Amino acid sequence: MLSGVIGTLQLGYISLREVFSPKTFSRTQIQVFLNQIYYTGFQSLSLIFILAFILGNLIVFSFVQQLSAFVQFDLTLPFVRSFVIEELTPFLIGLLVIARSGTAVATEIGNMKVNQEILALESFGVSPIRYLLFPRIFSGILCVLALAFYFVILLFSFGSLSVLTLTHFSILHYLDLVLFSIETREIVFCSLKCGFSGLFIFTIACQEGLNVRSSLHEVPQAATHAVMRSLVVVIGINAVLTLVSILLKESL
Amino acid sequence: MKVHSFQIRLDQVTLLDRDTREVIIKNVDFDFPMDTHVLVRSEHHHHTNQFLKFIAILCDPDHGSLLFDQRNITEAAYDDLTQTRLKLGYAFDYGGLLSNRSLFDNLLFPLEYHDLLDAETRTTKVKSLFKRFSLEGLENKKPLEVSGKIRKLLCVLRALVYDPQVVILDDPALGLSPEMKEDLVLYIKELMENKTIKQMIFFSQDHFWLQQFQYDELILDEHGVYYQDLHKEKRSA
Numbered sequence: 001m002l003s004g005v006i007g008t009l010q011l012g013y014i015s016l017r018e019v020f021s022p023k024t025f026s027r028t029q030i031q032v033f034l035n036q037i038y039y040t041g042f043q044s045l046s047l048i049f050i051l052a053f054i055l056g057n058l059i060v061f062s063f064v065q066q067l068s069a070f071v072q073f074d075l076t077l078p079f080v081r082s083f084v085i086e087e088l089t090p091f092l093i094g095l096l097v098i099a100r101s102g103t104a105v106a107t108e109i110g111n112m113k114v115n116q117e118i119l120a121l122e123s124f125g126v127s128p129i130r131y132l133l134f135p136r137i138f139s140g141i142l143c144v145l146a147l148a149f150y151f152v153i154l155l156f157s158f159g160s161l162s163v164l165t166l167t168h169f170s171i172l173h174y175l176d177l178v179l180f181s182i183e184t185r186e187i188v189f190c191s192l193k194c195g196f197s198g199l200f201i202f203t204i205a206c207q208e209g210l211n212v213r214s215s216l217h218e219v220p221q222a223a224t225h226a227v228m229r230s231l232v233v234v235i236g237i238n239a240v241l242t243l244v245s246i247l248l249k250e251s252l
Numbered sequence: 253m254k255v256h257s258f259q260i261r262l263d264q265v266t267l268l269d270r271d272t273r274e275v276i277i278k279n280v281d282f283d284f285p286m287d288t289h290v291l292v293r294s295e296h297h298h299h300t301n302q303f304l305k306f307i308a309i310l311c312d313p314d315h316g317s318l319l320f321d322q323r324n325i326t327e328a329a330y331d332d333l334t335q336t337r338l339k340l341g342y343a344f345d346y347g348g349l350l351s352n353r354s355l356f357d358n359l360l361f362p363l364e365y366h367d368l369l370d371a372e373t374r375t376t377k378v379k380s381l382f383k384r385f386s387l388e389g390l391e392n393k394k395p396l397e398v399s400g401k402i403r404k405l406l407c408v409l410r411a412l413v414y415d416p417q418v419v420i421l422d423d424p425a426l427g428l429s430p431e432m433k434e435d436l437v438l439y440i441k442e443l444m445e446n447k448t449i450k451q452m453i454f455f456s457q458d459h460f461w462l463q464q465f466q467y468d469e470l471i472l473d474e475h476g477v478y479y480q481d482l483h484k485e486k487r488s489a
Contacts, residue, residue: 021331023331026365026367027364027367028361028364028365108352111351112350112351115348115349115351116344116345116348117348117349117350117351119305119310119344119348120348120349120350120407120410121350122310122337123308123310123337123340123341123342123348123411124337124338124341124342124362124365124366124410124411124414125333125334125335125337125338125362125366126362126365127330127331129330131365
């Protein structure tokens with residue numbers, strides 16, 4: 001388990017250090033990078049929109065319904081905000097990206113390995129790390145961060161529908177409590193969780209894809225391994241960083 | 253002044269089969285004669301296949317070193333080898349065409365990635381290859397949308413498109429139609445005549461292909477390698 005994590009970190013490090021190589025920013029490379037942003041980020045926007053609509057209303061509605069019987073609404077919303085930003089968003093976006101893109105990357109690279117495309121790339125001097133891994137991992141990290149940001153904004157925006165229907169709160173007061181008073185700590189921990197999740201999800205997917213040897217039946221197995229490993233790691237990252245966040249909060 | 257191909261040298265090389273761990277060659281010292289085409293053979297085709305892959309700097313030896321112009325390639329960093337790799341063209345099996353790119357983009361890719369030639373010249377070059385090999389109309393097809401013989405031809409052409417000095421061809425005629433073989437042989441001969449290709453290291457069992465080139469033979473054996481300096485006269489006799 002630990003050696004697997006170390007192996008993934010090593011591959012992630014080797015891939016991400018390509019950011020310092022001038023060859024990484026050739027026209028072809030940038031094209032691959034933009035394609036990955038499109039597949040991982042842009043194509044997820046509609047799904048995130050729907051999720052944010054449902055969850056935004058559901059969460060804010062439930063919290064308002066349940067908690068407002070005991071505490072003031074003003075005190076409920078910061079709690080909801082902290083839960084959504086620090087816990088729900090990184091986990092949910094992580095799950096979504098694993099399901100949508102982690103499997104796709106593992107399958108794509110696995111198929112390329114079986115078809116000997118990676119060998120062919122190497123034969124004419126194209127580094128698979130630079131051409132295949134770096135754009136997927138780097139764009140993956142950026143996309144997970146951007147999707148998390150997009151999800152939070154949408155979720156609270158849609159949440160305002162419930163608040164306006166159920167309470168006498170003004171929209172400005174609501175926005176002031178959920179969006180304009182976001183704490184730096186919340187942003188930092190959300191970003192850390194999303195950043196590390198992105199790093200691990202895409203590195204694991206690439207690693208599993210590269211582990212495929214020569215048979216097509218290994219490709220779905222690689223995708224399944226990638227999903228399971230990513231899931232465990234994302235849960236682990238969220239748990240550890242939540243613990244760190246709690247300890248930090250207590251020590252201050 | 254005549255420009256030679258580069259000197260390829262094996263220094264105490266041991267190469268084992270990746271799967272079975274059988275010995276392909278053991279502690280071999282060998283200098284490939286410059287500017288000479290060499291047919292590589294062994295008892296098992298997968299041994300030849302792996303040996304050619306090794307010469308194309310695509311796998312490391314289990315022991316010893318591969319030297320190009322006295323430079324130890326085995327110890328060099330990946331990026332330091334880019335220029336050397338571009339002097340080598342390697343084609344193998346049916347594999348290796350990028351399935352998410354069109355046939356045209358597959359041929360264009362090595363030139364585009366390494367920014368060889370200007371954009372217009374490289375497009376013209378690839379277009380002219382499509383025309384020459386009667387592949388017009390297939391430019392936008394993906395590799396899996398065309399027959400195996402076209403994929404095979406494209407694999408070989410991609411290894412030649414960036415004008416390598418040394419071509420390493422693993423069964424280049426396999427699966428090609430007789431017309432394609434003729435066209436390809438003619439094209440390679442032209443590249444040899446104008447000194448673009450200076451050396452061809454290859455494996456083939458195709459009678460037509462073997463008849464078309466002058467070559468020496470390198471036979472791989474677990475006890476060593478055997479080199480036969482064959483002359484055309486001898487072969488035709």
